[in-house]
Amino acid sequence: MQAKNSNTPIARREALEDRIEQLKRMMEIRLVEERIQKLFSDGYVRGSTHLANGQEAVAVGIARTIDPDDIVTCTYRGHSHALALGATPQGVLGEICGRTIGCAGGLGGSMHLVEPSVGLMPTAAIIGAGLPIACGAAIAAKARGTDRVAVAIFGDGSANIGAFHESLNFAAIQKLPVVFICENNLYGEYSRINLTTPIEDIAIRATSYAMPGVIVDGQDVDAVAAAMETAVARARAGDGPSLMEMKTYRYSGHSRSDPATYRLPGELDQWLKRDPINLFADKLVGEGSLDAGGVETLRTQMKAEVEGATQEVLAAPQPEMIEMLSHINAAGPGADRRVTFWDDRAGKR
Amino acid sequence: MQAKNSNTPIARREALEDRIEQLKRMMEIRLVEERIQKLFSDGYVRGSTHLANGQEAVAVGIARTIDPDDIVTCTYRGHSHALALGATPQGVLGEICGRTIGCAGGLGGSMHLVEPSVGLMPTAAIIGAGLPIACGAAIAAKARGTDRVAVAIFGDGSANIGAFHESLNFAAIQKLPVVFICENNLYGEYSRINLTTPIEDIAIRATSYAMPGVIVDGQDVDAVAAAMETAVARARAGDGPSLMEMKTYRYSGHSRSDPATYRLPGELDQWLKRDPINLFADKLVGEGSLDAGGVETLRTQMKAEVEGATQEVLAAPQPEMIEMLSHINAAGPGADRRVTFWDDRAGKR
Amino acid sequence: MAMMRMRQAVMKALDDALREDPTVIMMGEDIAAAGGPFKVTEGLLEIHGPQRVIDTPISEMAFMGAAVGAAVCGMKPVVEMMFIEFIGVALDQLTTQAATMRYLSRGRLTTPLVVRASAGAGQGFGCQHSQMLDHWFRGTPGLKVCVASGSRSVYGLLRSAIEDPDPVVVLEPRILYGERDDFDEPDTFRIPLGKAEVVREGNDATIVACGQMVRVAKKAAEQDGLDAEVIDLLTIWPWDRETILKSVRKTGRLVTVEEATAGSGWGGDIVATVSTELFGALKAPPLRITLPDAPVPYNGELEARYLPSPDYVAAQTASLVSKNRIPEPWWRKAS
Amino acid sequence: MAMMRMRQAVMKALDDALREDPTVIMMGEDIAAAGGPFKVTEGLLEIHGPQRVIDTPISEMAFMGAAVGAAVCGMKPVVEMMFIEFIGVALDQLTTQAATMRYLSRGRLTTPLVVRASAGAGQGFGCQHSQMLDHWFRGTPGLKVCVASGSRSVYGLLRSAIEDPDPVVVLEPRILYGERDDFDEPDTFRIPLGKAEVVREGNDATIVACGQMVRVAKKAAEQDGLDAEVIDLLTIWPWDRETILKSVRKTGRLVTVEEATAGSGWGGDIVATVSTELFGALKAPPLRITLPDAPVPYNGELEARYLPSPDYVAAQTASLVSKNRIPEPWWRKAS
């Protein structure tokens, strides 16, 4: 178990400067997702849950590029991003198990992770909802004279909803500092992209808004980070939004216990050959920062940490009844807890 | 005044096979719009009204290409299309003055013209609403084994609403027989297109849906018809939708008494030089089907007809109170009036 | 008597409608190849083909609007909103377009379409996937709104809705999909839209409920010492004045059990109407049992408290019957 | 006393808020360069600049959602929905996203935003541009809903709404924009959200109204032989129980005048609450005066009949007071 103070979201975020930590975070994401699947089978998870294993490089590549006070909107498939951005395994697993130590205090659940201290808005369960919200964060950043950017993360299927189109157009005409990131994992629920979308590359759609559209190898964390750096720099410089398409793949089904029988034959195997964690581990070994034994040591360490966090969560209390009545409007208790982004580091806890 | 039976929507539509009739229809549209502006000033028109003078070639070019039982969805700026498709001046002016002889019996008003006998759905007052509805008509056409097409007409500003994007994607993936027609008159309300849309040509957006995107000279009725023929043929053949961008211009302000002071200086004058009615009249003269005197004669004739229709409308009764309570659901009176498209010519009255 | 899960009853209603009427088509996300996220449309693609059971992109506006256009052009589209919240991006097409089509064409064009949606709380789907939201539709001229309470009613309502010449919303409480109920009705079985059903007779109070709250109300009414009549509303707009007034005239007391906040629930209109029509004839003030004014919580213990339970409904009703006074809701005691 | 058109009062409220609070921004279609389709934002762009008064594309989802994001990040966005119907393509962002932000973050993130919209009938804008549609919002936990009734109230409500830490919808009856009213309030004037106002005292009945119906109710109450109290509801959710109950306790009779159908109007909840709280203390059954169950007609004579008029409200109220029985609505006599 890490020392207490290194397990704050902000410390976890800052740790990502280190390449070994990036690898560890990708391992952590994978292990947390696998643990969630088991928690689901064991009846600890209510409703639904949407895993992102296979997509770890996208999450860590984004998180390592942007700053903790850049703003991120994301979806129900957001465990990976929450962890990458800095949310703790306790916060994520705790939320998914509905406990007080969850990042939304057990009120939100798997689809509604949140971590304001590292810029993560509550992840939205409605397709497309995060894109306009990111535009608004970008408007605020501009209006408040910061160079902060907003990042909207969504899936390939979400590129067919109206909010996608309206947001890209709006951001383009307003030259908003937004980076739109489509995680193209080839499926929206149980439908392969070719069944719902008449083009193969979502990035093409950038043309409709006169913004850069970039196709990125989403399995390669360095490629993700490099592409992000360009887009973020553009946004910070006031040159407007970009559309980034991260080609990736989800190893799990869409949600809960979906066996994903709709996959093309052999497709999963092909993608497993370019597993983002293995790719990055091999790279680090190649660079000489790790040896093969080191990778295994890390994996074992992360496994223990995730299991430790899980046990902490399972021992944590359920929320009090009053909690669900408290955060409706400013008349309720706790209305003074507001985090003010950017001008108030104290808000970051 | 024309003989009674030539003033039915279907007869008016069929008349458009003749090129002189096309010119007359364009003149009629212009004159009706001008008459509406005066009726508005005189207090006969309630709410708002949206003129399409300057855009006559688009309307007539479309109407002369498609069949009376193809389906059309359109917007509040729909007087031109209603008249071109066959709605009578009495039906259009009557509706705008809220009289029983109006095409919606005075219940709808300027924004809600309708003429099922020639395929015109009630024009929608909500931006974007007509595009998904046209997709649905196309689904029905396919399902019912006809080769009928659906045409959705909308403005340049409407190309920024979510429904545009969703509809084009949906139609493309389903290969629906739809023709999407953007009347790019350079303004959405009081905003020039460059202030709301980061690209100049809406047709570019077709790329996002792998469908043809065609830029058309909307001032030239023959160019409109030629482009439409290709798109309609494609749709009828089962090859899917097209996006047509008609470059045109509205001479009036957006609505009511908008003086359109937001226009670029000189812009209107430039467009007046390529007035669609003059262009077509000159062409017919050039072709030898008319001489200059003949054009003036037609104009005088149309003016008298439009004035006659206006007087007819102003003498027509207001609707009965019971009308507004009658058409809510099938439990009300008149529920047996339903027009069944395609398999029932009797429905066409 | 045969037992059937509500999921299967939905499927049977759709299958029967598709079989009997060639103009019926279905549209929605993953309803065809995948058989639906809740498995309520399983097998329909195989039987009826992709022209009739249509998978759509994630584009609620497009397919909701397409249903309007297809309905006008002679089809009877049945649209699935996977979770009723999703219509929040497409409400215009239903309330502003579909519901005005007949009016604007004076009967010449109509929109016989059905929106089916899973709805309601109880399973930990969180606050954006657990609402009923019937108040978005209720009271829209031209639109009817129904809520199913089990296998029999979902079948009867869906069949009637699909045959109705006007647009109808049918809300299917998601929590009931897996519930097994008696089902012994022929394919001709219909529940007339606009009619409520007395599902338990009683004399001390009339409990009106719909959806999953019908079970809750019935269980409450079965508790010792209570002699309550339970009415399953079935169609919540327009609702059945006759059946409710008749019952309350008999019992003298009205209790509504609503899966809605007080500000948005259907009970307001019913209580208002009953208070007016039976003015002076009631033994006690009408009691509305609603949700607290809060989003649906994820945590299981919280969500169980959030929804009216049989014990709570029984206690509140018993208190009303014995004292003829309105008991406090739990959250006023709690906070 | 100074007179001011409601249009100018809206403008002054926005201008004052923009001046006093640098975090206030505005977004909407043609609100900036063009000064707004109803000229309620004229001059604001020139004074406050394009960073604060923002013209948007025709993209209600984008700018409604952008308001949510900007609000969370420290701004106070005021969004204009030109006609309230337009939110039918963007409702999700307001009710599902904005209203749950505080809850999902347990107070850490909040959305102090205002949606202003022109609403209501009377001017021949037809059935897709003439509704109130407050039922789409009412009862959403976390969201407040107000309706202005003139220059003074629009100013007071807008200023309070913009200062409120939570999302607020303010409906502005379009028909009142051109109406001139007394206006003699300082820039510090606010109408507290959640509070109603007694705008005319009386003893025989309490007429509750909002929006343009407040004028109708006042004119009705001024007719000979009537001694009615008139309450301007102002905030329709959450509504002011105290003021209404106090008045009805005094008069013994309640009349609501609603620009809504019976199935969707705010009167249901109020009548239900009053019937319950004042059970046995009312002299007559509560009377709801609503719209018929029909879309808004275009024709002027029809639309005038469609909306409750002062004469009609006076006649119905007089009938209630004299007979203590509910009179029939006009459409039941008509059809």
Ligand SMILES: Cc1ncc(C[n+]2csc(CCOP(=O)(O)OP(=O)(O)O)c2C)c(N)n1
């Ligand atoms: C408006 C709306 N429609 C439908 C859904 C249901 N839904 C949840 S996830 C999903 C698929 C999304 O696919 P994609 O955008 O590719 O994201 P992924 O799950 O692959 O990350 C759908 C249709 C929703 N949540 N919101």
Ligand SMILES: Cc1ncc(C[n+]2csc(CCOP(=O)(O)OP(=O)(O)O)c2C)c(N)n1
């Ligand atoms: C959803 C929605 N938003 C806004 C409006 C208001 N509105 C009516 S017309 C119009 C401009 C439309 O411009 P364009 O699409 O170019 O069509 P044009 O009027 O030029 O024919 C706007 C914004 C509306 N009717 N519906």
Ligand SMILES: [Mg+2]
């Ligand atoms: Mg995907």
Ligand SMILES: [Mg+2]
């Ligand atoms: Mg335009």
